[in-house]
Amino acid sequence: MAQPQASDGAETGKPPLRIGMVGYAFMGAAHSQGWRTAGRVFDLPLRPEMAVICGRDADAVRAAADRHGWAGTETDWRALVERDDIDLVDICTPGDSHAEIALAALAAGKHVLCEKPLANTVEEAEAMARAAEEATARGQLAMVGFNYRRVPATALARRMVAEGRLGTLRHVRVAYLQDWLVDPEFPLTWRLRREHAGSGSLGDLGAHIVDLAQYLAGERLAGVSALTETFVRERPLPTGPSSGLNAVSAVGTGQVTVDDAALFTGRFASGALASFEATRYATGRKNALRIELNGERGSLAFDLERLNELEYHDGTEPATHGGFRRILVTEPEHPYLEAWWPPGHGLGYEHTFVHQARDLVHAVAEGRVPEPSFADGLQVQRVLAAVEESAEKNSVYTLIAA
Amino acid sequence: MAQPQASDGAETGKPPLRIGMVGYAFMGAAHSQGWRTAGRVFDLPLRPEMAVICGRDADAVRAAADRHGWAGTETDWRALVERDDIDLVDICTPGDSHAEIALAALAAGKHVLCEKPLANTVEEAEAMARAAEEATARGQLAMVGFNYRRVPATALARRMVAEGRLGTLRHVRVAYLQDWLVDPEFPLTWRLRREHAGSGSLGDLGAHIVDLAQYLAGERLAGVSALTETFVRERPLPTGPSSGLNAVSAVGTGQVTVDDAALFTGRFASGALASFEATRYATGRKNALRIELNGERGSLAFDLERLNELEYHDGTEPATHGGFRRILVTEPEHPYLEAWWPPGHGLGYEHTFVHQARDLVHAVAEGRVPEPSFADGLQVQRVLAAVEESAEKNSVYTLIAA
Amino acid sequence: MAQPQASDGAETGKPPLRIGMVGYAFMGAAHSQGWRTAGRVFDLPLRPEMAVICGRDADAVRAAADRHGWAGTETDWRALVERDDIDLVDICTPGDSHAEIALAALAAGKHVLCEKPLANTVEEAEAMARAAEEATARGQLAMVGFNYRRVPATALARRMVAEGRLGTLRHVRVAYLQDWLVDPEFPLTWRLRREHAGSGSLGDLGAHIVDLAQYLAGERLAGVSALTETFVRERPLPTGPSSGLNAVSAVGTGQVTVDDAALFTGRFASGALASFEATRYATGRKNALRIELNGERGSLAFDLERLNELEYHDGTEPATHGGFRRILVTEPEHPYLEAWWPPGHGLGYEHTFVHQARDLVHAVAEGRVPEPSFADGLQVQRVLAAVEESAEKNSVYTLIAA
């Protein structure tokens, strides 16, 4: 009779990649699911080890460790980044602490995965990108968590654009529509305060779509013209710690100091036009990140609310039989799908974190800079800064700093 | 045995409304179908009589009269507008002749229906609106042909907005996507030359969506910020007369002098945000006029490629059972549907012209100014002018003249 | 100055095809729209002339003539079919009078268009098919009105199947779902009484889908196994004349003597399997005639509620880029579309009657038997009879008489 034996993968002989994660709210849960699953589904060169989770409240972080399956806990991120038994620091905190933690982690010799947006200001992001570049020379790697690049359908879209299936690009239109602020009684969580979140829908949703649009287009924006708006300027204060999306309101109100919605148009370097909209006031739209690209030879369209699907129009086909087709992105030949289920058995939101973990582990094992890099994150930050500048300057077309 | 008898409706005793139509290309065919059908389906107070069709080429106009069922022909619109046996002049020519014909027709005491855009310049449109207002005092009526207000689904949307189902409006996003210019070998028809068309996708598609957005919102735009682009600046010359959308190319090339695409954002008077896109380069999108409105209490969405449907989200329902519902706008209680087929038996594009004819006949019979009036058409022209001004001034936010 | 002149097409020099139509309810209105429009849109070899409309109530038929544009009226169909100035009799009455009128019209030397189902019994249909065949020898033509063959999307589907794009056929699944009987208080119109309608959803909806399935498959059913059901067996009596779909209920109730729903499976001659469902109890489905065909090389899917679209899956494409594509069937190369609007400008339900008129006029002018012929209508009747027989015999598989 075979003996039960420990099976955290240790027996496989694969070297471990010891993770220390800071933050354990929404993003912490999602990253945990990613780290827990990646090595069970994909054949990875390193064995991700959920070593330490870090948060300020000792009881809460202990509970989070138990819940999510982290071996140890820390209550001070400064202690975490200095630990010898950690290889990679995964930053899942609000944007106002990204720079400080990431810089310290890089200084301490760790690899870093940092949630998006990279930082709350261009200055912070520049410091981070600089530090990441220097760390690269020392063999450390840094990546920013634009997880929507890792939906199989968006990864397929990128591949198809790279194959030339769209030809010369004419239009990119992107919207990220949510509706969780429609109710004016929703409380003033940290996501609605500039000092913590940096900006509102712009940094939260806009950062995603700027990154995704540039990633899929394979080129960068040259300039933007923008409008932003805060529809509800005063909201009830939340009681107790808020996790960003969920909160209970309390006595008293406070000022909303971020944008509720941001609309901008822009030009890509190639001359293609782009339009962007990020809002938390699109009643009935829950997580509708929609992107469409039109090129001289074809078009692609994606909606995050139907994330297993990619729509493709092959413009080179005869008009009689042409049309937007719904590719169900669940075939073994599709990106990331070699390891999952048979065709038609869809994936979900959290799989983007599994794929992110997979890709980062490969990058670390191979010693190459992962994408999106901190430099990519900085460039997105510059686009967001140009959006804010244009919005302040009467929407005037504003070039994006190189 | 009953005797066969003439049945153009003369026997009904209804007074006639004698139409003289100028132009017989795409719009002329569509208006003919509208005039031919309206009185056969709806119970109208007047009997539309397809009296005279007018075009410069005598043979061609004679053939068009036979094809479309017009009783007589004219080859000079000046003669047409002066005829005593004509009550209403229907202008289906390119935009560069709208003002001259409309002013003459109004001066000659006729009612006028004028295709959109009302004119190629604000100045022309102002003169037309002024003349229309003066004519109203004399009992003459003038209407501009924004036919997309008369899709049952858009008319229902308007009714629902007016009922307060959306509450405070937050967002209006509109795109009118076509793809007939993707091929750089498509010839230089009159629609691509500023002297005839006034502008490109802006005046052709943009005029529709500006009117529709304001109509559905029930309010007007305050200002806009715009980008325009001409992707393909030189095209083959067409051979022979071109009808705008169809043409055969010939030796030689010419300059495209209008925009290929126009993107603009804007603010409504109430503070709601709007985004607009008009393009003829959205590969695979044939006639995708899409509009979505988000309000505090609900949302509506429409796509002209599925014109019998209206999507509605009732934001006051519990989240557990809420969702965008597909209203099949074919019920007898829906606008214009009292006279058509049983539920589920859809209508098509041309029915907008039947409904336009119906509404105009009612307005004439009742002596009230029809909507959209020339004043409405002028206001749309002012929006388009502000778009062009903003595009020329580095996208700066530009107020719309009142 | 050109003179107004009569323009019912007489001036074109085309020989007329003089129509006498019996019945003026729902189908009469639809056929009128077809006859009125066909020659205005398509270039026909004959000029359809809306000569005489016939109905029992003199005032009502006079009003219908005025409304729909028929020149004369008759109150006795026997007089109509004998008139010398009529070339074609168009039968739009309930099924119980089809055989008698059609036989008399054929005997009187007329061409005949007969609404579906061809008759209420196989015996009647046999007599009609026999008479039609004999009449063919005399140069008379007869056609049955399965108008759904003439949706551009279904005609395109037929063309694609004939081109071999599906390869060996495996499955045909069809449903025709309506919901107008869900309310048990809906009154007992003629459509719910066996003596008038022959059967219920089976003859009304089932006849359409049996014809369409066989037409698209390009082959006939060999046998069927069926279940039928009458969910609501007693309904209020209607007041006054009922038009089938609309009625006002009155005092007293009566027995529903037809099926409410019919489900059947079957085998095609080739071995492909088929499933059928016809019901008036599918709450929320208004006119959902849905058909899907799966073959070894590809699949097609259609839904009448979105009649401008055809879904096509090309099974020979690599799985990476394959998917069901939405063909917007509005291109000039698509069936019937050469004469209509630019791409993306959709058609509606009534256009099937315009196309039916067009095809019948061509057949008459060319002296060839139109499709679907009375023989085709008889064969559908035999399928329906086999369905009823199977349903009565405990669903046993029942061969269809050849």
Place this chain on the structure above:
Amino acid sequence: MAQPQASDGAETGKPPLRIGMVGYAFMGAAHSQGWRTAGRVFDLPLRPEMAVICGRDADAVRAAADRHGWAGTETDWRALVERDDIDLVDICTPGDSHAEIALAALAAGKHVLCEKPLANTVEEAEAMARAAEEATARGQLAMVGFNYRRVPATALARRMVAEGRLGTLRHVRVAYLQDWLVDPEFPLTWRLRREHAGSGSLGDLGAHIVDLAQYLAGERLAGVSALTETFVRERPLPTGPSSGLNAVSAVGTGQVTVDDAALFTGRFASGALASFEATRYATGRKNALRIELNGERGSLAFDLERLNELEYHDGTEPATHGGFRRILVTEPEHPYLEAWWPPGHGLGYEHTFVHQARDLVHAVAEGRVPEPSFADGLQVQRVLAAVEESAEKNSVYTLIAA
């Protein structure tokens, strides 16, 4: 500084539920993901422990243990079921071994989770249901793995039916469409051989839809009428061990001894009608389990290819605003969603196994018979047997044994 500590949940003080799983192909991988995740996302009363995985090939099972995270291995299921350190046996083998393993496991005092279909014959299923019932008296629980009850959208559908939102049920139509056998060169895996799989699409896909239809309807089928077909009767033999869905073909061919497709209609106890189709030949349909229920007050529709959505038509609403709405089943109030991501962040196929694990753990902790029970599995088997009997007897309507 906090110490890293073991965190397989042991520290939580929750009693463990020690799982022994037999089989490690497709279903084994899916169940592993379920066991691994359930306790990390949901707050469970017991701590699932992935104790032992069992398979015949020692090396392969060792590799599977490492990959999927099982602590120990066994190569003989008889040894597994006798182990004292196992509480629950999870059976993921082909159907021909279900009965033997389940009976032994129950006899050995274990709880049992058995993949569907419960068995390959009614006789086996009867023995299993009997044994399960007896074991219940001893405190052991048994459940069959109809995981599609645990898609949040289907669970919501069940809740809505139970709330009376559909009223009297009229129609249930279900199809499970796949296409992996379209290619005649696909090899003869175990799923195509009666001795292993029991039946073909009927037992594999049909079992799912029979269970789901009855579960959602809240009532059982009374009888069925069926057609089955094997389109491709001879296929290449596979090389090496096949996992069912994937295989490499080899020299020689063999007979397909199961059905390729099964169509059946039926009646529910209440009189509602049902239609079923299960096939592996629906080109382009990858995993299209579609179910629609129509009741007097409303309708529901679901498609597994869009598993985060439920379509609902509320028939009590005014027709003017009614329509099928797309409920995005991702709200915290939706079944299973309390523990996952914010609204709009969809789940995937594998989550059904997480939910199955969750529900089973709760049932075990509370000592109540889980659903679907072995008795439920037996009843499904009886429906499948009636389908086969009807298909053999010329489709005659066949009552389902009680």
